[in-house]
Amino acid sequence: MADADIPKPTTTAPPEDQSVETGEAKGPSKNELKKRAKEAEKARKAQEKAARQAELERQKAEAEVDFASEFYGKQPLNQSQSRPRIPRVQIASLNPNLDGQTVLLRARLQASRQQGNKMTFLNLRQRTDSVQAIVSVTPEKVSKQMVKWAGGLQEESIVLVEGTVAKSPEIIKSASVGDVELHVSKIFLISGLEGRLPFSVEDANRPETEIEATDDVQYKRVGLDTRLNNRVVDLRTQTNQAVFKLQSAIGHLFREYLDSQGFIEIHSPKLQGAATESGASVFKVSYFKGNAYLAQSPQLAKQMCIAADFERVYEIAPVFRAENANTHRHMTEFIGLDLEMAIEEHYHEVMELLDSLFKHIFSGLRDRYKKDIDVVHKQFPADEFKWREGPEGTLRFTFKEAVDLLVEDGVPRETLDDINTENEKRLGRIVKAKYDTDYYIIDKFPMALRPFYTMPDPEDPTLSNSYDFFMRGEEILSGAQRIHDPTFLAEKMREKGVNPEDMSFYTDAFKMGCPPHGGRRRASLFPRDPKRLEP
Numbered sequence: 204m205a206d207a208d209i210p211k212p213t214t215t216a217p218p219e220d221q222s223v224e225t226g227e228a229k230g231p232s233k234n235e236l237k238k239r240a241k242e243a244e245k246a247r248k249a250q251e252k253a254a255r256q257a258e259l260e261r262q263k264a265e266a267e268v269d270f271a272s273e274f275y276g277k278q279p280l281n282q283s284q285s286r287p288r289i290p291r292v293q294i295a296s297l298n299p300n301l302d303g304q305t306v307l308l309r310a311r312l313q314a315s316r317q318q319g320n321k322m323t324f325l326n327l328r329q330r331t332d333s334v335q336a337i338v339s340v341t342p343e344k345v346s347k348q349m350v351k352w353a354g355g356l357q358e359e360s361i362v363l364v365e366g367t368v369a370k371s372p373e374i375i376k377s378a379s380v381g382d383v384e385l386h387v388s389k390i391f392l393i394s395g396l397e398g399r400l401p402f403s404v405e406d407a408n409r410p411e412t413e414i415e416a417t418d419d420v421q422y423k424r425v426g427l428d429t430r431l432n433n434r435v436v437d438l439r440t441q442t443n444q445a446v447f448k449l450q451s452a453i454g455h456l457f458r459e460y461l462d463s464q465g466f467i468e469i470h471s472p473k474l475q476g477a478a479t480e481s482g483a484s485v486f487k488v489s490y491f492k493g494n495a496y497l498a499q500s501p502q503l504a505k506q507m508c509i510a511a512d513f514e515r516v517y518e519i520a521p522v523f524r525a526e527n528a529n530t531h532r533h534m535t536e537f538i539g540l541d542l543e544m545a546i547e548e549h550y551h552e553v554m555e556l557l558d559s560l561f562k563h564i565f566s567g568l569r570d571r572y573k574k575d576i577d578v579v580h581k582q583f584p585a586d587e588f589k590w591r592e593g594p595e596g597t598l599r600f601t602f603k604e605a606v607d608l609l610v611e612d613g614v615p616r617e618t619l620d621d622i623n624t625e626n627e628k629r630l631g632r633i634v635k636a637k638y639d640t641d642y643y644i645i646d647k648f649p650m651a652l653r654p655f656y657t658m659p660d661p662e663d664p665t666l667s668n669s670y671d672f673f674m675r676g677e678e679i680l681s682g683a684q685r686i687h688d689p690t691f692l693a694e695k696m697r698e699k700g701v702n703p704e705d706m707s708f709y710t711d712a713f714k715m716g717c718p719p720h721g722g723r724r725r726a727s728l729f730p731r732d733p734k735r736l737e738p
Contacts, residue, residue, distance in 0.1 A: 271346035317354030471504030497523035505543035550684035553721035631676020
Protein backbone atom coordinates (compact mmCIF):
# COMPACT_ATOMS: atom_id res chain seq x y z
CA MET A 204 0.00 0.00 0.00
CA ALA A 205 1.25 3.40 -0.84
CA ASP A 206 2.13 5.82 1.85
CA ALA A 207 -0.61 8.23 0.59
CA ASP A 208 -3.29 5.67 1.24
CA ILE A 209 -2.48 5.31 4.96
CA PRO A 210 -4.89 7.54 7.15
CA LYS A 211 -3.21 9.97 9.45
CA PRO A 212 -4.19 10.04 13.17
CA THR A 213 -6.09 13.20 14.46
CA THR A 214 -6.08 14.82 17.93
CA THR A 215 -9.16 16.65 19.45
CA ALA A 216 -9.12 18.68 22.70
CA PRO A 217 -11.42 17.25 25.34
CA PRO A 218 -14.42 19.42 26.43
CA GLU A 219 -14.11 21.65 29.52
CA ASP A 220 -16.24 19.36 31.63
CA GLN A 221 -14.39 16.23 30.61
CA SER A 222 -11.09 14.91 32.08
CA VAL A 223 -8.18 14.68 29.60
CA GLU A 224 -6.91 11.55 31.19
CA THR A 225 -10.17 9.68 31.72
CA GLY A 226 -12.68 11.56 29.52
CA GLU A 227 -15.23 11.71 32.39
CA ALA A 228 -17.71 14.78 32.69
CA LYS A 229 -17.06 17.46 35.36
CA GLY A 230 -19.09 20.66 36.77
CA PRO A 231 -18.95 24.31 35.45
CA SER A 232 -16.21 26.54 36.67
CA LYS A 233 -16.64 29.14 39.37
CA ASN A 234 -16.51 31.97 36.81
CA GLU A 235 -19.20 30.31 34.79
CA LEU A 236 -21.38 29.90 37.85
CA LYS A 237 -20.94 33.59 38.78
CA LYS A 238 -21.74 34.60 35.23
CA ARG A 239 -24.86 32.51 35.17
CA ALA A 240 -25.97 33.81 38.58
CA LYS A 241 -25.60 37.42 37.43
CA GLU A 242 -27.61 36.74 34.34
CA ALA A 243 -30.37 35.05 36.36
CA GLU A 244 -30.52 37.99 38.82
CA LYS A 245 -30.65 40.42 35.99
CA ALA A 246 -33.50 38.51 34.40
CA ARG A 247 -35.34 38.36 37.72
CA LYS A 248 -35.01 42.13 38.28
CA ALA A 249 -36.14 42.83 34.73
CA GLN A 250 -39.15 40.62 35.31
CA GLU A 251 -40.02 42.39 38.59
CA LYS A 252 -39.61 45.80 36.95
CA ALA A 253 -41.86 44.75 34.13
CA ALA A 254 -44.43 43.52 36.64
CA ARG A 255 -44.29 46.81 38.56
CA GLN A 256 -44.62 48.79 35.36
CA ALA A 257 -47.54 46.68 34.32
CA GLU A 258 -49.22 47.31 37.69
CA LEU A 259 -48.64 51.05 37.38
CA GLU A 260 -50.04 50.99 33.89
CA ARG A 261 -53.06 49.10 35.14
CA GLN A 262 -53.63 51.54 38.01
CA LYS A 263 -53.20 54.50 35.70
CA ALA A 264 -55.67 53.01 33.28
CA GLU A 265 -58.14 52.41 36.10
CA ALA A 266 -57.71 55.98 37.30
CA GLU A 267 -58.33 57.37 33.83
CA VAL A 268 -61.57 55.40 33.57
CA ASP A 269 -64.02 57.46 35.72
CA PHE A 270 -66.52 54.94 37.02
CA ALA A 271 -68.82 57.78 38.19
CA SER A 272 -68.90 59.75 34.93
CA GLU A 273 -72.62 59.05 34.43
CA PHE A 274 -73.47 60.45 37.87
CA TYR A 275 -72.38 64.07 37.32
CA GLY A 276 -71.79 66.73 34.67
CA LYS A 277 -73.65 69.37 32.71
CA GLN A 278 -77.15 68.46 31.67
CA PRO A 279 -78.18 68.90 28.04
CA LEU A 280 -80.32 71.95 27.30
CA ASN A 281 -83.81 71.27 28.56
CA GLN A 282 -86.08 71.41 25.53
CA SER A 283 -88.70 69.21 27.18
CA GLN A 284 -87.19 66.15 25.52
CA SER A 285 -88.71 63.81 28.09
CA ARG A 286 -90.87 63.74 31.19
CA PRO A 287 -89.90 60.89 33.52
CA ARG A 288 -92.13 62.30 36.32
CA ILE A 289 -89.60 61.62 39.08
CA PRO A 290 -90.87 63.28 42.29
CA ARG A 291 -88.76 66.14 43.62
CA VAL A 292 -88.68 67.51 47.14
CA GLN A 293 -88.32 70.93 48.73
CA ILE A 294 -85.46 71.56 51.13
CA ALA A 295 -87.98 72.82 53.70
CA SER A 296 -89.50 69.32 53.86
CA LEU A 297 -86.24 67.56 54.79
CA ASN A 298 -86.18 66.28 58.37
CA PRO A 299 -84.69 63.47 60.49
CA ASN A 300 -87.71 61.24 59.82
CA LEU A 301 -86.43 60.88 56.24
CA ASP A 302 -83.11 59.44 57.44
CA GLY A 303 -81.82 56.93 54.88
CA GLN A 304 -84.25 57.92 52.12
CA THR A 305 -83.07 58.97 48.67
CA VAL A 306 -84.42 62.30 47.42
CA LEU A 307 -84.11 64.45 44.29
CA LEU A 308 -84.12 68.26 44.34
CA ARG A 309 -83.20 71.33 42.29
CA ALA A 310 -81.45 74.18 44.09
CA ARG A 311 -79.01 77.06 43.90
CA LEU A 312 -75.44 76.41 44.94
CA GLN A 313 -74.96 79.07 47.59
CA ALA A 314 -71.44 78.04 48.65
CA SER A 315 -68.93 75.20 48.31
CA ARG A 316 -65.84 74.08 50.20
CA GLN A 317 -63.52 71.32 48.97
CA GLN A 318 -61.50 69.29 51.50
CA GLY A 319 -58.63 67.50 49.78
CA ASN A 320 -59.49 65.35 46.78
CA LYS A 321 -62.01 63.11 48.51
CA MET A 322 -64.72 65.43 49.88
CA THR A 323 -66.62 68.62 48.96
CA PHE A 324 -69.22 70.40 51.12
CA LEU A 325 -72.05 72.24 49.35
CA ASN A 326 -74.66 74.65 50.71
CA LEU A 327 -77.82 74.27 48.63
CA ARG A 328 -80.57 76.93 48.72
CA GLN A 329 -84.22 77.17 47.74
CA ARG A 330 -85.79 80.56 48.53
CA THR A 331 -85.39 80.98 52.30
CA ASP A 332 -84.31 77.38 52.96
CA SER A 333 -80.86 75.81 52.76
CA VAL A 334 -79.24 72.47 53.54
CA GLN A 335 -75.69 71.10 53.66
CA ALA A 336 -74.79 68.48 51.05
CA ILE A 337 -71.64 66.31 51.01
CA VAL A 338 -69.96 64.88 47.91
CA SER A 339 -67.59 62.19 49.27
CA VAL A 340 -65.64 59.47 47.47
CA THR A 341 -67.37 56.09 47.73
CA PRO A 342 -66.74 52.84 45.80
CA GLU A 343 -68.70 52.57 42.56
CA LYS A 344 -70.71 55.74 43.25
CA VAL A 345 -68.61 58.87 43.80
CA SER A 346 -65.18 59.20 42.19
CA LYS A 347 -62.38 61.66 42.87
CA GLN A 348 -63.17 63.30 39.54
CA MET A 349 -66.77 63.81 40.65
CA VAL A 350 -65.65 65.39 43.94
CA LYS A 351 -63.28 67.73 42.09
CA TRP A 352 -65.97 68.72 39.54
CA ALA A 353 -68.52 69.48 42.26
CA GLY A 354 -65.98 71.61 44.13
CA GLY A 355 -65.35 73.67 40.99
CA LEU A 356 -68.97 74.71 40.41
CA GLN A 357 -69.63 78.46 40.56
CA GLU A 358 -71.74 79.93 43.33
CA GLU A 359 -75.36 80.60 42.31
CA SER A 360 -75.30 77.82 39.70
CA ILE A 361 -78.50 75.81 39.50
CA VAL A 362 -77.98 72.10 40.13
CA LEU A 363 -80.04 68.93 40.21
CA VAL A 364 -79.00 66.74 43.13
CA GLU A 365 -79.84 63.21 44.16
CA GLY A 366 -78.75 62.07 47.57
CA THR A 367 -79.52 60.24 50.77
CA VAL A 368 -80.91 62.10 53.75
CA ALA A 369 -78.85 61.60 56.91
CA LYS A 370 -79.32 62.88 60.44
CA SER A 371 -76.69 65.46 61.31
CA PRO A 372 -74.41 64.49 64.18
CA GLU A 373 -74.85 68.09 65.38
CA ILE A 374 -76.91 71.10 64.26
CA ILE A 375 -75.45 72.69 61.12
CA LYS A 376 -75.56 76.43 61.79
CA SER A 377 -74.77 77.48 58.24
CA ALA A 378 -78.03 75.97 56.95
CA SER A 379 -81.64 76.76 57.82
CA VAL A 380 -82.37 73.02 57.82
CA GLY A 381 -79.66 72.06 60.27
CA ASP A 382 -80.75 68.71 61.66
CA VAL A 383 -80.08 66.75 58.45
CA GLU A 384 -77.55 66.70 55.63
CA LEU A 385 -77.61 65.26 52.14
CA HIS A 386 -75.07 62.65 51.01
CA VAL A 387 -74.85 63.22 47.28
CA SER A 388 -74.88 60.31 44.82
CA LYS A 389 -75.64 62.32 41.66
CA ILE A 390 -75.21 66.00 40.79
CA PHE A 391 -75.86 67.72 37.47
CA LEU A 392 -75.45 71.33 36.36
CA ILE A 393 -78.74 72.70 34.99
CA SER A 394 -77.66 76.31 34.50
CA GLY A 395 -74.29 77.95 35.12
CA LEU A 396 -73.14 81.56 35.10
CA GLU A 397 -71.73 83.64 32.29
CA GLY A 398 -69.18 85.88 33.97
CA ARG A 399 -68.80 86.75 37.63
CA LEU A 400 -71.40 87.68 40.22
CA PRO A 401 -71.51 91.42 41.04
CA PHE A 402 -71.47 90.49 44.73
CA SER A 403 -71.80 87.46 46.96
CA VAL A 404 -75.36 86.58 47.91
CA GLU A 405 -74.00 85.59 51.32
CA ASP A 406 -72.52 89.10 51.74
CA ALA A 407 -75.82 90.67 50.67
CA ASN A 408 -77.64 88.53 53.23
CA ARG A 409 -75.20 89.20 56.07
CA PRO A 410 -76.49 91.05 59.17
CA GLU A 411 -75.26 94.63 59.41
CA THR A 412 -74.15 94.00 62.99
CA GLU A 413 -71.91 91.16 61.80
CA ILE A 414 -70.27 93.38 59.16
CA GLU A 415 -69.64 96.16 61.66
CA ALA A 416 -68.24 93.78 64.27
CA THR A 417 -65.44 92.26 62.18
CA ASP A 418 -62.41 93.39 60.23
CA ASP A 419 -62.42 90.23 58.13
CA VAL A 420 -61.97 91.31 54.49
CA GLN A 421 -64.33 88.61 53.22
CA TYR A 422 -67.28 90.37 54.91
CA LYS A 423 -68.16 93.09 52.43
CA ARG A 424 -70.96 95.61 52.74
CA VAL A 425 -73.17 95.60 49.65
CA GLY A 426 -74.39 99.15 48.97
CA LEU A 427 -77.96 100.06 48.02
CA ASP A 428 -77.09 101.21 44.50
CA THR A 429 -75.13 98.00 43.88
CA ARG A 430 -78.10 95.98 45.09
CA LEU A 431 -80.62 97.87 42.95
CA ASN A 432 -78.40 97.84 39.86
CA ASN A 433 -78.24 94.05 40.20
CA ARG A 434 -81.70 93.55 41.66
CA VAL A 435 -82.19 89.99 40.36
CA VAL A 436 -79.18 88.79 42.37
CA ASP A 437 -80.18 90.87 45.40
CA LEU A 438 -83.68 89.39 45.37
CA ARG A 439 -82.16 85.91 45.79
CA THR A 440 -81.10 86.66 49.36
CA GLN A 441 -83.05 84.80 51.99
CA THR A 442 -84.01 88.14 53.55
CA ASN A 443 -85.58 89.46 50.36
CA GLN A 444 -87.25 86.12 49.69
CA ALA A 445 -88.87 86.40 53.13
CA VAL A 446 -89.74 90.10 52.69
CA PHE A 447 -91.71 89.49 49.52
CA LYS A 448 -93.34 86.39 50.89
CA LEU A 449 -94.55 88.59 53.75
CA GLN A 450 -95.67 91.24 51.26
CA SER A 451 -97.69 88.59 49.46
CA ALA A 452 -99.09 87.45 52.80
CA ILE A 453 -100.22 90.99 53.62
CA GLY A 454 -102.12 91.13 50.32
CA HIS A 455 -103.68 87.75 51.07
CA LEU A 456 -104.71 88.75 54.61
CA PHE A 457 -106.02 92.10 53.31
CA ARG A 458 -108.24 90.31 50.79
CA GLU A 459 -109.19 87.61 53.28
CA TYR A 460 -110.55 90.05 55.85
CA LEU A 461 -112.30 92.40 53.42
CA ASP A 462 -113.91 89.53 51.52
CA SER A 463 -115.31 88.32 54.84
CA GLN A 464 -116.78 91.81 55.40
CA GLY A 465 -118.66 91.96 52.12
CA PHE A 466 -116.18 93.97 50.03
CA ILE A 467 -115.74 93.61 46.25
CA GLU A 468 -112.31 93.80 44.59
CA ILE A 469 -112.16 96.32 41.71
CA HIS A 470 -109.56 97.22 39.06
CA SER A 471 -109.57 100.91 38.22
CA PRO A 472 -107.87 102.45 35.14
CA LYS A 473 -104.36 103.84 35.54
CA LEU A 474 -104.66 106.27 32.61
CA GLN A 475 -106.79 109.27 33.50
CA GLY A 476 -107.87 112.46 31.77
CA ALA A 477 -107.03 114.74 34.71
CA ALA A 478 -104.90 114.84 37.86
CA THR A 479 -106.74 113.30 40.79
CA GLU A 480 -105.13 115.33 43.58
CA SER A 481 -102.68 118.00 42.45
CA GLY A 482 -101.12 118.72 39.10
CA ALA A 483 -97.66 119.16 40.64
CA SER A 484 -97.36 115.45 41.52
CA VAL A 485 -98.77 113.83 38.40
CA PHE A 486 -97.06 112.12 35.45
CA LYS A 487 -98.23 113.39 32.08
CA VAL A 488 -98.07 110.97 29.15
CA SER A 489 -98.93 111.42 25.50
CA TYR A 490 -102.27 109.86 24.60
CA PHE A 491 -102.82 109.73 20.84
CA LYS A 492 -103.47 113.39 19.90
CA GLY A 493 -103.74 114.62 23.48
CA ASN A 494 -102.43 113.98 26.99
CA ALA A 495 -103.29 111.62 29.82
CA TYR A 496 -102.10 111.24 33.39
CA LEU A 497 -100.94 108.22 35.37
CA ALA A 498 -103.28 107.62 38.29
CA GLN A 499 -102.07 108.96 41.62
CA SER A 500 -104.58 106.70 43.35
CA PRO A 501 -107.83 104.89 42.62
CA GLN A 502 -109.57 107.44 44.86
CA LEU A 503 -112.01 108.87 42.34
CA ALA A 504 -112.85 105.46 40.86
CA LYS A 505 -113.56 104.07 44.31
CA GLN A 506 -115.92 106.90 45.16
CA MET A 507 -117.71 106.53 41.83
CA CYS A 508 -118.20 102.82 42.66
CA ILE A 509 -119.85 103.83 45.94
CA ALA A 510 -122.13 106.15 43.96
CA ALA A 511 -122.90 103.09 41.79
CA ASP A 512 -124.12 101.20 44.90
CA PHE A 513 -121.16 98.84 45.21
CA GLU A 514 -121.25 99.78 48.93
CA ARG A 515 -117.82 98.30 49.79
CA VAL A 516 -114.84 98.07 47.40
CA TYR A 517 -111.09 97.54 47.58
CA GLU A 518 -108.13 97.45 45.19
CA ILE A 519 -104.50 96.31 45.27
CA ALA A 520 -102.77 98.09 42.39
CA PRO A 521 -99.91 100.41 41.35
CA VAL A 522 -100.13 104.15 41.90
CA PHE A 523 -97.86 106.85 40.48
CA ARG A 524 -96.54 109.99 42.17
CA ALA A 525 -94.36 112.59 40.42
CA GLU A 526 -92.91 113.83 43.70
CA ASN A 527 -89.28 114.88 43.27
CA ALA A 528 -88.23 113.71 46.72
CA ASN A 529 -85.38 111.30 47.41
CA THR A 530 -86.34 109.75 50.73
CA HIS A 531 -87.18 106.19 51.80
CA ARG A 532 -90.85 107.23 51.97
CA HIS A 533 -91.18 108.62 48.46
CA MET A 534 -91.31 106.38 45.42
CA THR A 535 -92.65 107.36 42.02
CA GLU A 536 -94.43 104.01 41.69
CA PHE A 537 -95.61 101.67 44.41
CA ILE A 538 -98.40 99.25 45.23
CA GLY A 539 -101.35 100.72 47.09
CA LEU A 540 -103.91 98.85 49.18
CA ASP A 541 -107.10 100.90 48.95
CA LEU A 542 -110.65 100.52 50.15
CA GLU A 543 -113.83 102.57 50.20
CA MET A 544 -117.13 101.90 51.97
CA ALA A 545 -120.49 103.50 52.56
CA ILE A 546 -121.11 104.60 56.14
CA GLU A 547 -124.36 104.60 58.06
CA GLU A 548 -123.84 107.19 60.79
CA HIS A 549 -120.21 108.17 61.42
CA TYR A 550 -116.83 107.99 59.66
CA HIS A 551 -115.42 106.15 62.68
CA GLU A 552 -117.21 103.10 61.26
CA VAL A 553 -114.51 103.08 58.56
CA MET A 554 -111.72 103.79 61.03
CA GLU A 555 -112.83 100.92 63.26
CA LEU A 556 -113.09 98.49 60.34
CA LEU A 557 -109.58 99.50 59.29
CA ASP A 558 -108.36 98.95 62.84
CA SER A 559 -109.82 95.43 62.82
CA LEU A 560 -108.27 94.84 59.38
CA PHE A 561 -104.81 95.77 60.64
CA LYS A 562 -105.12 93.57 63.71
CA HIS A 563 -106.14 90.69 61.43
CA ILE A 564 -103.00 91.29 59.36
CA PHE A 565 -100.75 91.63 62.45
CA SER A 566 -101.99 88.44 64.08
CA GLY A 567 -102.01 86.56 60.75
CA LEU A 568 -98.37 87.41 60.11
CA ARG A 569 -97.39 86.50 63.67
CA ASP A 570 -99.27 83.20 63.72
CA ARG A 571 -98.76 81.99 60.13
CA TYR A 572 -95.46 83.51 58.99
CA LYS A 573 -93.18 83.44 62.03
CA LYS A 574 -90.47 81.60 60.10
CA ASP A 575 -90.23 84.35 57.47
CA ILE A 576 -90.29 87.10 60.11
CA ASP A 577 -87.38 85.34 61.85
CA VAL A 578 -85.44 85.24 58.56
CA VAL A 579 -85.81 89.02 58.18
CA HIS A 580 -84.85 89.56 61.81
CA LYS A 581 -81.57 87.68 61.28
CA GLN A 582 -80.37 90.45 58.96
CA PHE A 583 -82.37 93.29 60.50
CA PRO A 584 -82.77 92.65 64.24
CA ALA A 585 -85.78 94.38 65.79
CA ASP A 586 -87.82 94.28 68.96
CA GLU A 587 -91.08 92.34 68.88
CA PHE A 588 -93.88 94.44 67.37
CA LYS A 589 -96.52 95.34 69.97
CA TRP A 590 -100.17 96.33 69.63
CA ARG A 591 -103.12 96.38 72.00
CA GLU A 592 -105.23 93.26 71.63
CA GLY A 593 -107.35 93.43 74.77
CA PRO A 594 -110.62 95.23 75.55
CA GLU A 595 -108.88 98.60 75.93
CA GLY A 596 -108.48 98.67 72.14
CA THR A 597 -106.05 100.52 69.92
CA LEU A 598 -104.54 103.74 71.26
CA ARG A 599 -106.18 106.78 69.63
CA PHE A 600 -105.64 110.49 70.05
CA THR A 601 -106.32 113.65 68.06
CA PHE A 602 -103.84 115.65 66.02
CA LYS A 603 -103.93 118.34 68.73
CA GLU A 604 -103.15 115.75 71.43
CA ALA A 605 -100.26 114.43 69.32
CA VAL A 606 -98.88 117.97 69.03
CA ASP A 607 -99.18 118.38 72.81
CA LEU A 608 -97.15 115.21 73.36
CA LEU A 609 -94.38 116.56 71.12
CA VAL A 610 -94.44 119.96 72.83
CA GLU A 611 -94.13 118.26 76.22
CA ASP A 612 -91.06 116.49 74.80
CA GLY A 613 -89.46 119.81 73.85
CA VAL A 614 -90.57 120.44 70.25
CA PRO A 615 -91.52 124.13 69.65
CA ARG A 616 -95.29 124.38 69.04
CA GLU A 617 -94.85 126.90 66.20
CA THR A 618 -93.08 124.23 64.11
CA LEU A 619 -95.97 121.77 64.38
CA ASP A 620 -98.54 123.05 61.89
CA ASP A 621 -97.77 119.71 60.28
CA ILE A 622 -95.90 116.77 61.80
CA ASN A 623 -92.88 116.07 59.60
CA THR A 624 -91.07 112.75 59.27
CA GLU A 625 -88.59 113.53 62.04
CA ASN A 626 -91.33 114.43 64.50
CA GLU A 627 -93.41 111.42 63.46
CA LYS A 628 -90.52 109.18 64.50
CA ARG A 629 -90.10 111.16 67.71
CA LEU A 630 -93.79 110.75 68.47
CA GLY A 631 -93.44 107.01 67.91
CA ARG A 632 -90.70 106.83 70.55
CA ILE A 633 -92.80 108.91 72.98
CA VAL A 634 -95.86 106.68 72.50
CA LYS A 635 -93.82 103.48 72.93
CA ALA A 636 -92.24 104.76 76.15
CA LYS A 637 -95.53 106.06 77.58
CA TYR A 638 -98.06 103.49 76.35
CA ASP A 639 -95.93 100.45 75.38
CA THR A 640 -97.43 100.09 71.89
CA ASP A 641 -96.00 100.39 68.38
CA TYR A 642 -99.38 100.90 66.73
CA TYR A 643 -101.74 103.86 67.16
CA ILE A 644 -104.20 106.15 65.36
CA ILE A 645 -104.24 109.96 65.07
CA ASP A 646 -107.65 111.52 64.29
CA LYS A 647 -108.91 114.99 63.28
CA PHE A 648 -106.14 116.36 61.07
CA PRO A 649 -106.24 120.04 60.06
CA MET A 650 -108.31 120.60 56.92
CA ALA A 651 -105.37 122.47 55.36
CA LEU A 652 -103.39 119.21 55.27
CA ARG A 653 -106.07 117.19 53.44
CA PRO A 654 -107.22 116.97 49.80
CA PHE A 655 -110.38 118.65 48.47
CA TYR A 656 -112.63 115.59 48.79
CA THR A 657 -112.15 115.30 52.58
CA MET A 658 -115.19 116.06 54.76
CA PRO A 659 -114.66 118.93 57.27
CA ASP A 660 -115.40 118.47 60.97
CA PRO A 661 -119.02 119.53 61.68
CA GLU A 662 -118.04 121.70 64.65
CA ASP A 663 -114.68 123.12 63.61
CA PRO A 664 -114.27 123.65 59.82
CA THR A 665 -110.50 124.03 60.25
CA LEU A 666 -110.38 120.33 61.17
CA SER A 667 -111.29 117.33 59.03
CA ASN A 668 -112.93 113.96 59.50
CA SER A 669 -109.65 112.25 58.67
CA TYR A 670 -107.12 110.03 60.36
CA ASP A 671 -103.70 108.42 59.96
CA PHE A 672 -102.56 105.03 61.25
CA PHE A 673 -98.98 104.70 62.52
CA MET A 674 -96.50 101.89 63.14
CA ARG A 675 -93.32 102.72 65.07
CA GLY A 676 -93.57 106.39 64.26
CA GLU A 677 -94.27 106.02 60.54
CA GLU A 678 -97.56 106.64 58.79
CA ILE A 679 -98.87 103.48 57.13
CA LEU A 680 -102.35 104.67 56.18
CA SER A 681 -104.21 107.88 55.50
CA GLY A 682 -108.00 107.88 55.43
CA ALA A 683 -111.05 110.07 55.79
CA GLN A 684 -114.74 110.60 55.24
CA ARG A 685 -115.26 111.81 51.66
CA ILE A 686 -117.53 114.63 50.60
CA HIS A 687 -120.55 113.07 48.90
CA ASP A 688 -122.63 116.21 48.27
CA PRO A 689 -121.90 117.60 44.75
CA THR A 690 -122.43 121.27 45.64
CA PHE A 691 -120.26 121.09 48.73
CA LEU A 692 -117.65 119.10 46.80
CA ALA A 693 -117.45 121.76 44.05
CA GLU A 694 -117.02 124.45 46.69
CA LYS A 695 -114.11 122.62 48.34
CA MET A 696 -112.51 121.92 44.97
CA ARG A 697 -112.43 125.62 44.18
CA GLU A 698 -110.93 126.38 47.60
CA LYS A 699 -108.09 123.96 46.76
CA GLY A 700 -107.56 125.49 43.31
CA VAL A 701 -109.20 122.65 41.38
CA ASN A 702 -111.75 123.51 38.66
CA PRO A 703 -114.81 121.26 39.05
CA GLU A 704 -115.54 121.51 35.33
CA ASP A 705 -112.20 119.84 34.56
CA MET A 706 -113.35 116.82 36.57
CA SER A 707 -117.02 116.70 35.60
CA PHE A 708 -116.80 112.93 35.05
CA TYR A 709 -116.16 112.69 38.79
CA THR A 710 -118.48 115.36 40.19
CA ASP A 711 -121.38 114.23 37.99
CA ALA A 712 -121.37 110.86 39.76
CA PHE A 713 -122.39 112.58 42.99
CA LYS A 714 -125.20 114.53 41.30
CA MET A 715 -127.02 111.22 40.86
CA GLY A 716 -127.01 110.45 44.56
CA CYS A 717 -124.22 108.99 46.65
CA PRO A 718 -124.25 107.75 50.26
CA PRO A 719 -121.80 109.03 52.90
CA HIS A 720 -118.60 107.06 52.59
CA GLY A 721 -114.98 106.86 53.63
CA GLY A 722 -111.83 104.94 52.95
CA ARG A 723 -108.08 104.65 53.03
CA ARG A 724 -105.08 104.20 50.75
CA ARG A 725 -101.48 103.04 50.81
CA ALA A 726 -91.26 97.25 49.83
CA SER A 727 -91.28 97.61 46.22
CA LEU A 728 -90.01 94.78 44.03
CA PHE A 729 -88.20 97.00 41.50
CA PRO A 730 -88.16 100.46 43.15
CA ARG A 731 -88.83 103.67 41.21
CA ASP A 732 -87.74 107.09 42.40
CA PRO A 733 -86.75 110.34 40.64
CA LYS A 734 -83.34 108.87 39.75
CA ARG A 735 -84.26 105.29 38.87
CA LEU A 736 -86.26 103.73 36.04
CA GLU A 737 -84.27 100.50 35.68
CA PRO A 738 -84.11 97.60 36.14
